[in-house]
Amino acid sequence: MRGLRGCGVTAERETKAARTRSAIIDAALTLFRERGYDATTMRAVAAQAGVSVGNAYYYFASKEALVQGFYDRAQVEVMAVARPLLDGERDLAARIAILLEAWLTAMAPYHPFAGKFFKNAAEPTSPLSPFSPESAPARDAAVAFWREVVEGSDARIPKRLRAELPELLWLYHMGIVLLWVYDRSPDVAVTRRVVRHSAPVLVRAIALSRLRVVGGLLDDTLAVLADVRRAFYAAARYEEEP
Amino acid sequence: MRGLRGCGVTAERETKAARTRSAIIDAALTLFRERGYDATTMRAVAAQAGVSVGNAYYYFASKEALVQGFYDRAQVEVMAVARPLLDGERDLAARIAILLEAWLTAMAPYHPFAGKFFKNAAEPTSPLSPFSPESAPARDAAVAFWREVVEGSDARIPKRLRAELPELLWLYHMGIVLLWVYDRSPDVAVTRRVVRHSAPVLVRAIALSRLRVVGGLLDDTLAVLADVRRAFYAAARYEEEP
DNA sequence: AACGTTTCTTGAACACGTTCAAGAAAGCGA
């Protein structure tokens, strides 16, 4: 009886903690949207969430850390939006575009201050870096989703590319995100156009890579990309200098 | 007489102002190297330079702005190092590698805190962004230097690529810089290897682009890259939201 | 119920980047 009750209370406490965390993120995102990232103070976030400043720092190590919570939410939302759209489509280029466009749509409300998020994410040792261990869950989920995109298509992928392609597509996605952050055209029209145009180009390049003359180039390119990826991951794992 | 004297005094005053600016940058870079970017306070920079905090802000709008001064110095230094090395070499891949390696060598002392610089430069609307109007002089100088690299080589460049290649190489250089910032291997060995390997791959890709099958792909790729570049430049010209 | 331990919660305090009102110095026309 006591045990059960204890369990219940613990669960309730965990729920309350989770609700406090959630309230803080809600408060933060609301204020971010209203005033932008810089103009939103931690004092204001705490006040909006109904907690003290110190308490906000008990749940989130820093202002940046609030963003990680946002990432997690976003990833789930994007997958929910994209999955039904992917169901009917077998063309690889189309499937790539669907996922990227779902991402753009889901993230649209946050575009105005995405630059401020990115500023922090761009720092190699930041936990917000997409290559960091802290981002591993979200990253792995994303790569797994790209694998679905590839394997659900009717494209014939050269063998030596098949294993690597999902992660390379994720890297390409990070590039698109970079462009999106910078894009100031209305409704990020430039990014949308680049997605529409680059996806087929990418798929054609994949197809071409089966040609003898291009194949050697592909191997070298993959070798370079392997180095690049290793460096990014290693940097994100690196300890900050004292 | 008074005119001449006035001139002299004015010139002397300008020199003094320039020397103050220079002293502040020296102080900043010294402290950056000793303690890193974050641990260096503006108070410490001012003290080291022998001026007041307010005076440091009279010459530099912000802590970040100190970095712009560093960029200008660096660009000059890199060109001085690279030019004699380029003289004997006609192979395009080798020439590309020479310039990049000169850059890596010149920047080596600042690598430990490059991430902190980059963090700011990565923000689209930051004047420190390589695409910003404020960076235009340094950027134009760099692109012009890449043009020298191309035109001093014996490579046969397809016509429709010739005009764009210098700026594309500069973009590639920015990508290498991104990798360099992230690179934590000893003596940035990974970046050096990527430079050594990617330069020939790039040149081979350029050569291949003359093939009929690859040519169409090239045109589309160039179109996409044109969009991308436009977006980056437009973002850097954008006014910060209020 | 009573006590010790862990888990939260608080707001004052700190260090930093940055601003600003006030004044000093330099330049310049009479």
Add this chain to the structure above:
DNA sequence: TCGCTTTCTTGAACGTGTTCAAGAAACGTT
């Protein structure tokens, strides 16, 4: 030389993210 303007120079003061010592609340054990 005397005023007047422009160009520096100053350090205190402001707002911010973040820390911390102190205590409250919840929990587990007896």
